[in-house]
Amino acid sequence: MxxxxxxxxxxxxxxxxxxxxxxxxxxxxxxxxxxxxxxxxxxxxxxxxxxxxxxxxxxxxxxxxxxxxxxxxxxxxxxxxxxxxxxxxxxxxxxxxxxxxxxxxxxxxxxxxxxxxxxxxxxxxxxxxxxxxxxxxxxxxxxxxxxxxxxxxxxxxxxxxxxxxxxxxxxxxxxxxxxxxxxxxxxxxxxxxxxxxKSLSDAELKRTRNPFKGISEGLRYLLSNRHILRPSLAKGTSTMFLGGLVYLLIIVSEEVLMMGSIGLGLLYAARGFGTGIGPIIGRRIFRDEKDWVKMMGLSILFCGVMYMVVGFVNSITLMLIFVLLAHSASGANWVSSTVLLQKRTQDTFRGRIFSTEWLLFTIGNSISVVIASLVLESGWLTVKPLIMIYGGIMVLAGIIWSFTITRNERDWQGQEIQN
Missing domain, CATH: 1.20.1250.20 (MFS general substrate transporter like domains)
Incomplete structure (x- = not known):
């Protein structure tokens, strides 16, 4: 150890x-x-x-x-x-x-x-x-x-x-x-x-003295460098579903487990522990950095499957295990996307790239939670079927990632080798 x-x-x-x-x-x-x-x-x-x-x-x-x-x-x-x-x-x-x-x-x-x-x-x-x-x-x-x-x-x-x-x-x-x-x-x-x-040059400082100019320049840099754009989407894609699922754990603890804050504390502890060990496990399985974009899609898919199981079982022990596994995948996704962005982005644009990524993350999280709360409030679904639906759509997102973003990453790597 x-x-x-x-x-x-x-x-x-x-x-x-x-x-x-x-x-x-x-x-x-x-x-x-x-x-x-x-x-x-x-x-x-x-x-x-x-x-x-x-x-x-x-x-x-x-x-x-x-x-x-x-x-x-x-x-x-x-x-x-x-x-x-x-x-x-x-x-x-x-x-x-x-x-x-x-x-x-x-x-x-x-x-x-x-x-x-x-x-x-x-x-x-x-x-x-x-x-x-x-x-x-x-x-x-x-x-x-x-x-x-x-x-x-x-x-x-x-x-x-x-x-x-x-x-x-x-x-x-x-x-x-x-x-x-x-x-x-x-x-x-x-x-x-x-x-x-690395400081901005005098010309760059003068050109971007208007904040809107500097922000738009950072956005153009992101959109024109697809090898940077791809990992920047990983956290936002994941949290579009994971934000709502984490919120639904509160309802699970109250209405399914009937354990209140104690159950929520245990579920959140499993979430935290999984987030901590996931990057270590992910690095051992995917040792080659060239496979990390593929790992992001697989992590999203795996996380969705684990939460579908959480929506199916009623045992606190099983829920803790599968929440831990789900967030292990999420933690691996988080670290791999962060490292790729740090390596691929030049220093003078790095702040704008990470703030854009954080913006996508917070918006995705907010929308996910609002939709889940409105569905429960309206009575359209109860909490466990909603968890399974969120998990199922997350699985679909992971599959779509694998057939689009992972494929684009592989094509880019092939072009880099040829060049």
Whole structure:
């Protein structure tokens, strides 16, 4: 076991700049999940409205989506290290400001500050992902992304649980203060890291001084480079179905398993663990990078099949196994598409490419959840048949990917060999 982990531990130990960037990501991600239940508690304290509770999720997703295009422009035009530091400091202040919500009349402030927090996250994420190739060698790039994804999965499974206990024991104000400190600590680690970056030339800076010009130029770059466009579609294609399926796990826990938050915690823990181990398994099965676009289609297909089984069974044990397997495939899809984008995209466009990918991801996720919730609300279907339908359409998407995008990738690779 230790031998298998050695390349990852060695990278963290020997590469000081990656270690600091990884620690910053880990701490800020923990802060994201740690403070979430305190935010829910504040909304619940000053409102009995389920709509207002759900609205905070919509605000988070729409803020990310709406700010993603300009965020990528910032990540390419300005120094990414400084951007991440300022994003962390300002996110900390935004979270701290939620303490001012002390009455129903002030509840609007929680939504405004959450929107600000997520807009800053929309800048931080592409800046961070774009920086990983600049602090690692090409040989270590896949391992670096596996470490990042595995860390996210661990934090996902523990952050909300710890935040829930902390909210209960310490109260919302103290939790928000601690959340603020996580962002400031993240900023400190980014400050300590040396993050090289290829700057735009004077001509490029002048040509793209209008943000709309810079954004449109990034979009043209993406559309004209199909070998970059293909992996950029992987996460969005997957989450068009997976977003709704993850949402439906909440209903499964409540109405099928009758286990409430305990069942949901177990299902989400299986999701997080699967996301963490999937990239490691995927890399062992698909060792050749030339096969990774094919792996993305197979991962989408496999994930859909696993969720069809989740919709069929009633045992919590079986559900945990198949949710874990489904998200193992999703995790492999996530890391392989990220690494290909990092390698294939030139540094001066990387921020805009990753922000566009994030935009597709958030839009796909939002649409998927809205459709699933409307279908359940209307009574057209119950939760288990809906899971099987979502899983079945996801299988179809994986098959279509294999016959179109995988084939186009293979043709491009053949042309590259001839050239």
């Amino acid at each position: 230790i031998e298998n982990l050695r390349p990852y531990l060695q990278l963290i130990k020997e590469n000081h700049d990656f270690r600091r960037l990884w620690l910053a990501q880990s701490i800020s991600n923990f802060g994201d999940w740690f403070g979430l239940l305190a935010l829910y508690a504040i909304i619940g304290r000053y409102s009995d409205s389920e709509f207002l509770l759900g609205l905070i999720i919509v605000v988070k997703m729409l803020s990310l989506a709406a700010f993603s295009p300009i965020a990528g422009y910032f990540a390419d035009r300005f120094n990414r290290r400084r951007l991440m530091i300022w994003c962390d400091i300002l996110r900390g202040l935004a979270v701290l400001g939620i303490i001012l919500v002390q009455s129903p009349e002030m509840l609007w402030l929680a939504y405004v500050l959450t929107a600000v927090q997520m807009m800053l996250s929309a800048v931080f994420e592409p800046a961070k992902t774009s920086s990983i190739p600049n602090v690692t060698s090409e040989e270590d790039l896949t391992n670096a992304n596996i470490i990042s994804t595995a860390t996210w999965s661990i934090i996902f499974t523990t952050g909300m649980a710890i935040g829930g206990f902390a909210t209960e024991w310490l109260g919302t104000d103290r939790v928000l203060i601690l959340d603020t400190l996580t962002y400031l600590l993240s900023a400190w680690f980014v400050y300590r890291a040396a993050i090289p970056q």
